[in-house]
Amino acid sequence: MNRYILLILLFAGYLFYACTDTQDEHYNRSGSLPDQNLLELITSNTDLSVFSKLLEIAGYDALLSSSQTFTVWAPDNNALSGINVNTITKDEATLIVENHIARYNHSTSENPLTAIRMRSNKVYYFSGGGSMFGGAVLKERDILAKNGILHTLQSQIQYFPNIYEYILTSPNTSKMADFVRQFDEYIIDPQAIGSDGTIRDTVYIRYNRLFDASILNWDRTAVLSGLGQINTEDSLYTALIPNDAAWDAAYARISPYFKAVGSNDSIQRLQTSLAIVENLIYRGVIDNPAGQDSLISTASSVIRQPATLFGGTQKIQASNGLVFLAENSLNYNPVETWMQPIYVEADEQEGRKVAANTTIVQRILDGDQSGLATDSRFLEVYQTSLDDNMDNQPKVTFDIPQVLSGKYNIYAEFLPGELAQQGDKRATKLRCTLNYRNANGNTVTTIANNLETSATDKIKLLLFNGFSFPVANYYDRLWNIDFANGLYTIDDRVVATKLDINVRVSAADYNSKQYGRSFCLDRIILEPVQN
Numbered sequence: 435m436n437r438y439i440l441l442i443l444l445f446a447g448y449l450f451y452a453c454t455d456t457q458d459e460h461y462n463r464s465g466s467l468p469d470q471n472l473l474e475l476i477t478s479n480t481d482l483s484v485f486s487k488l489l490e491i492a493g494y495d496a497l498l499s500s501s502q503t504f505t506v507w508a509p510d511n512n513a514l515s516g517i518n519v520n521t522i523t524k525d526e527a528t529l530i531v532e533n534h535i536a537r538y539n540h541s542t543s544e545n546p547l548t549a550i551r552m553r554s555n556k557v558y559y560f561s562g563g564g565s566m567f568g569g570a571v572l573k574e575r576d577i578l579a580k581n582g583i584l585h586t587l588q589s590q591i592q593y594f595p596n597i598y599e600y601i602l603t604s605p606n607t608s609k610m611a612d613f614v615r616q617f618d619e620y621i622i623d624p625q626a627i628g629s630d631g632t633i634r635d636t637v638y639i640r641y642n643r644l645f646d647a648s649i650l651n652w653d654r655t656a657v658l659s660g661l662g663q664i665n666t667e668d669s670l671y672t673a674l675i676p677n678d679a680a681w682d683a684a685y686a687r688i689s690p691y692f693k694a695v696g697s698n699d700s701i702q703r704l705q706t707s708l709a710i711v712e713n714l715i716y717r718g719v720i721d722n723p724a725g726q727d728s729l730i731s732t733a734s735s736v737i738r739q740p741a742t743l744f745g746g747t748q749k750i751q752a753s754n755g756l757v758f759l760a761e762n763s764l765n766y767n768p769v770e771t772w773m774q775p776i777y778v779e780a781d782e783q784e785g786r787k788v789a790a791n792t793t794i795v796q797r798i799l800d801g802d803q804s805g806l807a808t809d810s811r812f813l814e815v816y817q818t819s820l821d822d823n824m825d826n827q828p829k830v831t832f833d834i835p836q837v838l839s840g841k842y843n844i845y846a847e848f849l850p851g852e853l854a855q856q857g858d859k860r861a862t863k864l865r866c867t868l869n870y871r872n873a874n875g876n877t878v879t880t881i882a883n884n885l886e887t888s889a890t891d892k893i894k895l896l897l898f899n900g901f902s903f904p905v906a907n908y909y910d911r912l913w914n915i916d917f918a919n920g921l922y923t924i925d926d927r928v929v930a931t932k933l934d935i936n937v938r939v940s941a942a943d944y945n946s947k948q949y950g951r952s953f954c955l956d957r958i959i960l961e962p963v964q965n
Contacts, residue, residue, distance in 0.1 A: 472506055472579045473499040482586065484514040485534075491519065491527040494535070504582040505540040505550075507567055513589045529554070533593050539583050542575045556753060557667045558591065567591070594753040597673045598645070598665035606759070609681035613707045617644045617912075643915055644711070660915075662715040662732045664754065671732075671755040672720040674744060676710070676764045684710050684764040688772055693839035693905045695875040708910045709772035710764070713737070719755050733911075735771055742767070769962055773840060776960035778832050778933075780813035785833030785929060789936075792828040793818045795856065797954070803853070806892055807956040812849050815937075816857025816952035822941040827951055829936040832958055833929040837870070839906045841963040844868070844898040846935065849954040851889040858950020861889045863943065866897045867934040873904050877930065883938075887953050897933075900963050907931045933958060 470478070473495055477486045485508045489495045498504060517530075532553035540550050542564030549557045558568035565572055568591035577584040595603055602611045621641045645660045664671050676684060688709050694701040713731040716723065723729060724744040729737040737743055743765050747758035766772060778785070781796045788794055795814045804810040815828050846866070852859045864885040872878050882897050907930045916922055935955065943949040 468578050468580055470579055471499050471581045472504060472584055475577060475579050475584050476506065476508055479508075479586075481510045482508050484511045484517055484519060485509055485531075487519040488514075488517070488522070488527045488531050491522065491524055492531040493524070493528075494531050498535075498581070501581060503538055505536045505538065505585070506582065507534045507570070507572075507585045507587050507591065509534065509570075509587045509590045510573060513570075513587060529593070530590070533591055534587075541583060542572070542585070551667075554593070555596075555665075555667060556593070594751065596665060596667060596754040597671055597675075597752045597757055598642075600750065600752055600757050601675060604675075604677075604759075606677040607675055607681075609678045609685075610676060610711065614642065614644060614711065617642045619643075644708075644912065645715075661711065661911075662717065664715060667754050669754065670717075670719050672716040672718065672723060672758070673752075673755065674714045674716075674723075674747065674758050674760055674764075676714075676760045677762070679762045680760045680764045681710065683762065684766070691773060691838040691840045691906065692908065693873070695871055695873065695905050697873070704912075705906070705908060705910050708912065712911065713766070713771045721756070723758065731771075735774070737767075737770055739767065768964065773838055773962045775962060776834065776836055776842075777808075778834060778958040779808060779811070780830075780832070780955040780957055781811040785835065787831040789829035789831070791818045791821060791826045792816075792830065793856070794830060797853070797855065799853075806849055806853075812853070812954050812956045814854050814857060814952065814954050815935075816854065817937070822944070824938055824940075827937040827939065828953075829934055830955075831932050831934045834931040834933055834958065834960065835907075835929050836909070837903050837907045837931045837960070839903050841900050841902045841965070842898075842960040843896060843963055844901055844933075845959045845961065846895050846897055847892065847956040847959065848887040848895060849892050849956055851887060851950065851952070851954060853954050854950075854952050857952025859889060860948065860950035861887050862937055862950050862953050863939050864953070865934075865936045865938045867936065868898060868901070869930075869932040869934070870903055871905055871907065871930045875905075892956075894959075903931070 473489070476482050476489065476498070479486075489498060498506065514530075533556060535553045536550050537553070540560075542560060544550075544560055544564075546560050546564075549559060551557050556568075560567050561569075564575065567585065567587070570591045571588045572585050573588050574584075574586040577586075598614075601607050601614065604611075619641055642665060643660070645665060646663050662671050663669055664673060685706055689702060689706040692702045692705040692709065694705075712733045713735045715732045716729055717732060720726065720729070724741045724747075726740045729740045729743075731737065744758055745765070747760050750757040750759060769775065780786075793816055797812050797814050799807055799810045799812070806812075813830075815830055817828050821827070851861055864887065866882045866885060868880045868882075869877055870880075880898065880901070885895060885897065887893065887895070909927055913922065913927075917924075917927070935953075937951050937953065939949045939951050944951065
C-alpha cells in the first residue's frame with residue numbers, strides 16, 4: 435500500500451465546500467433531526483472502531499463532525515481486519531477513507547442508475563435493491579445523523595485506480611509520475627460557477643493542464659489542447675505507459691533532438707519528457723490495440739504500425755479504461771510521433787516576408803490541374819519591375835517552425851513555370867539560404883546555389899541534403915496551451931529558422947529566353963532523416 439502515498443498527495447484537501455446544502459434539497463426527511471453527527475455515530479459503534487481510527491489518522495474526524503452533509507459507507511472491523519492502525523500511514527488511511535465517503539445524502543432508496551461520486555473521485559452505484567453499494571454488501575443502512583447518512587458494510591469497496599492514479603502509484607512508473615505530477619493544481623470547478631459568474635459552491639477539483647486543458651476557462655469555452663482527462667472517471671481511454679526502464683531508454687533516444695540554445699538543460703528535459711508522453715493516450719477502450727490497422731492518439735498522430743508500438747506490452751485494467759505497460763522500451767516511430775515531417779505551405783500568409791521588387795499572388799488551380807498543389811493552391815512569385823541587378827530580383831523568406839536538433843532533407847515543391855499568370859512561364863535559377871541558430875544562439879547561414887525549376891514539370895527540388903540543425907527551435911504543448919489562454923501573444927513566438935528563396939537570373943540568361951524571373955511554389959518540406 436505504500437505506493438498509494440503518491441496518489442493521496444493529490445487528493446488531500448480535495449472537494450472542500452464553503453457553503454452547506456439544505457437537508458430537504460438532497461434527502462426527503464420527516465420529523466426532527468438526530469442528535470448525533472456522523473463522527474459521533476461512528477465512534478459510538480464498537481464494530482466500527484477500526485474505521486473510526488482511520489478517520490482520525492486521515493484527518494476526517496473534523497470534517498464528519500462539521501455542518502457539511504456527507505454519506506458514509508463504513509466497513510466493519512471484520513472487513514478491515516487486515517489493517518494495522520498502529521503502522522498505517524496517513525496517506526494510506528486517506529485512500530481507504532475517501533473511497534467510502536460521498537458529499538450529500540444518499541439513501542438506499544436512491545435510483546440505482548444514479549452515479550454517486552466519492553471523495554476519491556470514483557463513481558459507484560447502489561444495487562440489489564439497495565442491499566449493495568459499489569459491489570460491497572450493506573450490513574446496516576440509512577442511519578440518520580445531523581449531518582448526513584451512515585451505512586455500514588461487510589467488506590471494503592474495492593478500489594481500482596484510474597489511468598492517472600496507476601501512473602502515480604505503480605512502483606515501476608515513477609519516472610513518468612515525477613514528470614506529470616508537477617502540472618497538478620487545484621482550481622474551482624467550472625461547473626460550480628453560474629452563467630452570471632457567481633460561485634454557487636466553492637468546489638475544488640484537481641486540474642492538470644497537460645491532460646485537462648479543455649476545462650481551464652470559467653466561461654466554459656473549451657480549450658481542447660489537453661492529452662485527455664485520464665484522471666477522471668467520466669471518459670474512457672487506452673494508455674500506453676512506459677515503465678522506468680522504458681522511460682529512460684526513450685529519454686536517451688529522444689533528448690538529443692531537443693538541444694536548446696546555451697545547453698539549457700531544463701528546456702531540453704521538459705521538451706524531451708513532453709515528447710515521450712505526447713502520443714501515449716488513445717480515446718476509448720481498445721482491447722487489442724496491437725491488432726488494429728492504425729490508431730490515432732489524442733495528439734492526433736496516426737500510428738500506422740500499432741503492432742510494433744503495443745507489441746509485448748502488459749494489459750492492466752483501470753477504472754476508466756486500459757493500461758498497456760511497456761517494459762524496457764517504448765517503440766515509437768519518430769516520423770509518426772515526436773519528429774514528424776514539417777510542411778510549410780507557400781500560400782499561407784503567416785510567417786512569410788516579401789523582399790523589395792517582388793510581387794506575390796495566391797493562385798488556385800481547378801479542373802485536371804487541381805491535384806498538382808496542396809489544397810489546389812500555390813504562390814506565384816515574380817519581379818515587380820524589370821531589373822538585371824541580382825540584388826533586386828524576387829525573394830521570399832519563409833519561417834520554418836518546430837525544427838528539432840536533428841537531421842533533415844529539405845525540399846521545395848515547385849509547379850511548372852507555365853502555370854504563371856503574371857510572371858515568366860519559363861524555368862528559373864534560384865539561390866536558397868537557410869538561416870538558423872547555432873548552439874550559442876547566433877544566427878548562421880547555409881547557402882545552396884544554382885538550383886533550377888522547370889517550365890513544364892512539377893519538381894520536388896532537394897535544397898539541402900541531410901542537414902543537421904545544432905539546436906531545436908520548438909514550441910511545445912504547454913506553451914501552446916498558455917498561448918490559447920492568452921498568456922502569450924503570437925509575437926512571443928520567435929521562429930529563428932528561416933528559408934530565403936531568391937531568383938538569381940543574369941541578364942544574359944534572361945535575354946536568352948531560357949530562364950525567367952518568376953516561380954510557382956507549392957510548399958517547403960523538411961523530411962526527418964533516420965539515423
